[in-house]
Amino acid sequence: MSTVRSLLTVACLLALAGTAGANPVQAVPAEYTAAIQPQVALGDDGSIHLTFGQGGSVYYTKSQDGVSFGQPVLVGTLEKLALGMRRGPRVTVTRELILITAISHADGNLHAWTSVDGSKWQENPALNGAASSAREGLHALAGDGRGRVAAVWLDLRTGKTSLWGKFSQDGGAHWGEDSLIYASPEGPICQCCAPSVAFAPDGRIGIMWRNLLQGARDLYVTETKDGKRFTPATKLGQGSWMLNACPMDGGALAYDSENHRLPVWKRIRTVFTSEESSREQAIAEAASQPVAAFIGTKPLLFWESKGALMIRDDSAPPRVYAAEAKSASIASKDRLAVIAFEGTVKGRKTILCEVLR
Numbered sequence: 001m002s003t004v005r006s007l008l009t010v011a012c013l014l015a016l017a018g019t020a021g022a023n024p025v026q027a028v029p030a031e032y033t034a035a036i037q038p039q040v041a042l043g044d045d046g047s048i049h050l051t052f053g054q055g056g057s058v059y060y061t062k063s064q065d066g067v068s069f070g071q072p073v074l075v076g077t078l079e080k081l082a083l084g085m086r087r088g089p090r091v092t093v094t095r096e097l098i099l100i101t102a103i104s105h106a107d108g109n110l111h112a113w114t115s116v117d118g119s120k121w122q123e124n125p126a127l128n129g130a131a132s133s134a135r136e137g138l139h140a141l142a143g144d145g146r147g148r149v150a151a152v153w154l155d156l157r158t159g160k161t162s163l164w165g166k167f168s169q170d171g172g173a174h175w176g177e178d179s180l181i182y183a184s185p186e187g188p189i190c191q192c193c194a195p196s197v198a199f200a201p202d203g204r205i206g207i208m209w210r211n212l213l214q215g216a217r218d219l220y221v222t223e224t225k226d227g228k229r230f231t232p233a234t235k236l237g238q239g240s241w242m243l244n245a246c247p248m249d250g251g252a253l254a255y256d257s258e259n260h261r262l263p264v265w266k267r268i269r270t271v272f273t274s275e276e277s278s279r280e281q282a283i284a285e286a287a288s289q290p291v292a293a294f295i296g297t298k299p300l301l302f303w304e305s306k307g308a309l310m311i312r313d314d315s316a317p318p319r320v321y322a323a324e325a326k327s328a329s330i331a332s333k334d335r336l337a338v339i340a341f342e343g344t345v346k347g348r349k350t351i352l353c354e355v356l357r
Contacts, residue, residue, distance in 0.1 A: 024341075024343065024354035025066070025067055025068075025069075025352065025353055025354065026069075026351070026352060027050055027061060027063070027069045027340060027350075027352060028059075028351045029072070030348065030350070032054060032059075032072065032350070032351070034054045034055060035052045035054045035059070035351050036053060036054070036083055036084065036088065036342055037052055037053050037083050037084065037087065037088025037089070037327055037342075038050055038051070038052045038327065038329055038340040038341065038342065038351045038353075039088065039089060039091050039329045039340070040091070040329045040330070040331050040338050040353065041091045041093045042093070042331045042332065042336065042337075043093045044095060044145055044333070045064075046333075047063070047093075048062065048064075048338050048355070049091050049093050049118070050069065050340055050351070051089040051091040051100050052072075052089065052351055053081055053088045053102070055081070056077050056080065057074055057075075057076075057081070058074075058075040058076050058077070058078065058081065058089045058100060058102050058113075059072040059074060060073050060075050060098070060115075060118055061073065062118050063353070066338060066354070069353070070118075073121070075089070075100050075113050075115075076102070076111065076123055078102060078103075078104040078106070078111060079104055079105075079106035079107070080104055081103075081104060081105075082102065082103040082104065082137025082138075085192070085248045086138065086193075086194035086289070086327075087103070087138055087194070089101065089102040090102070090139065090141035090151075091141070092141050092142055092143035092149055092172075093145065094146060094171035094172075095146065095171075096170070096173075097114045097115065097170075097171035097172055098114065098117075098118055099112065099113070099141070099171060099172035100114075100115075100121070101113075101127065101139065101151055103135075107131075107132060108128075108131070108134055108135030109128055109134055110126055110128045110139055110151065110153055111126055112124045112125075112126070112151075112172060114172050114173060124172070127151055127166045127175065128153065128155065128164070128178065129177065129178040130157035130178070132156075133155045133156050133157035133164075134153045134154070135156060136161065136191065138154045138193070139151060139153035139154070139195070140152050140194060140196050140197040141197065142197045142199055142205075143171070143199065144199040144203070145333070147168075147169055147170050147171050148167070148168070148199065148203075148205075149168040149171055149172050150168075150199070150205050150207075150227065152181060152197045152207055152209075153195070154189070154191070154195065154209075158183070160183070160184075160187055161188035161191045162180065162181075162182065162183040162188070163181040163183070163195060163209050164180055165178070165197075165207065165227065166179065166227075167179070167226075176227060179227055179228060181207055182209065182211075182220070182222065184212055184213060185213075186212070186213055186214070187212065189209055189210065189211050190209070190210035190211060190212050190246055190247075190250075191246050192247075192248045193210035193217075193246060193247065193248060193249060193250035195207065195208060195250055196208040196209075196251060196253040196263075197253070198253045198255055201255065201257060201258075201259055203225055204223045204224070204225055204255075205223060205225065205227070206222075206253050206255065206261055207221065207223070207230075207253075208220070208221045208236075208250070208251060208252075208253045208263055209250065210247070210249075210250050210265075211233070211235070215242050215243075215244065216240040216241060216243075217241050217242075217247065218235050218240050218241060219235070219236040219237070219250075219263065219265040220233045220234060220235055220236065221233070221234055221236060221253070221261075221263060222234070236263055236272075236274050236280070237265075237279075237280035238279070238280050239280070240267075241268055247266065249266045249288050249289055250265070251263060251265030252264050252265075252290055252291045253292070254292040254294055255294070256294040256297045256298075256299070257296050257297055260275070262274075262275070262299055264283070264290040264292045265290065266289070269286055269287070270283075270285050270287065271283045271284045271287040271288070271290045271303050273301070283303070283312055284303060284305065284310060284318050286305050286306065287303045287304065287318075288304050288305070289303060289326070289327070289328070291303070291328050291329065291330045293331060293337050294332055294337075295334075295335055295336065295337050295356065295357070296335055300330060300332070300337055300339075300356065302328050304325075304326050305318070307323070307325075307326070308320045308321075308323045308324065308325060309321045309325040309326065309328055309341060322341065322343055322352070324343060324344045325341050325342060325343040325352070327342045328340070335357060336355065337355075337356040337357075338353060338355050338356065339353065339354055339356065340352065340353040
């Protein structure tokens with residue numbers, strides 16, 4: 001699949017979806033003015049599952065139609081809940097369970113809760129096998145919707161930041177042992193950029209992170225089918241970002257219905273995408289925090305620029321999707337996608353959500 005060709009089709013897709021003007025709905029009641037870092041997942045039945053953080057609390061809410069959401073349910077409370085800059089709770093859904101994960105800066109552990117219907121939550125043992133090793137607070141969670149689940153996080157058990165993961169076959173009810181996904185041969189990987197994880201329809205699990213090699217903080221990707229054996233880490237794009245600091249921007253990863261991989265990431269002030277590991281396409285300047293998903297084989301790309309959420313269809317200049325908005329999360333399944341983000345309504349901060357078809 002040609003990424004350029006696919007991006008050219010997004011204009012038609014968005015016209016059908018009605019996203020040119022954006023018509024999101026409020027996903028949380030007005031009193032949740034401190035709600036941030038939404039993360040969204042789609043069930044097989046098209047249900048929308050949303051988690052977010054407020055203070056030290058993790059919340060969950062659900063919608064069947066994308067128009068009205070239920071009253072948020074308290075999932076759990078963590079001392080010094082990791083929130084902000086892609087830190088925060090994560091959610092994925094299988095046919096039997098809803099799984100939410102979050103990290104405490106206080107105990108340094110990756111906590112996990114499961115629920116059958118979202119009304120009552122059970123906290124399970126911490127996912128990181130080495131106590132306090134997830135204290136950086138950055139992780140990612142994904143599932144295939146049928147039972148397989150993957151959690152990956154930045155880990156400090158060796159004293160140097162490396163990438164570890166854990167994998168489940170039953171929606172998070174039981175987990176395998178911790179797996180070392182990648183450790184830089186020179187020291188730590190990039191210490192403050194969130195990793196990404198995504199499932200391909202053929203069963204592959206893609207994992208992306210920002211590396212640190214010879215002073216370059218570039219994005220790398222690996223894949224696995226069993227959570228034990230990983231393909232060699234491969235650098236994305238042709239350029240390198242020589243930086244003696246952490247950009248706090250880990251990009252995102254998605255697969256389409258034909259198993260094609262689409263990573264998006266920031267280098268310096270530009271957001272890129274790449275159809276193949278060694279090829280890159282510049283998407284937007286003065287851009288950051290990109291996210292990606294597919295409706296079928298058609299990609300949806302969003303990023304932040306000058307306080308707004310932007311979208312590009314490649315047939316026209318980038319345009320504003322939502323003003324005064326940030327921290328987008330997007331999920332898709334077949335011909336349906338949903339985006340959730342931090343936004344404002346009449347000057348009041350809230351979490352907004354929109355279904356895209």
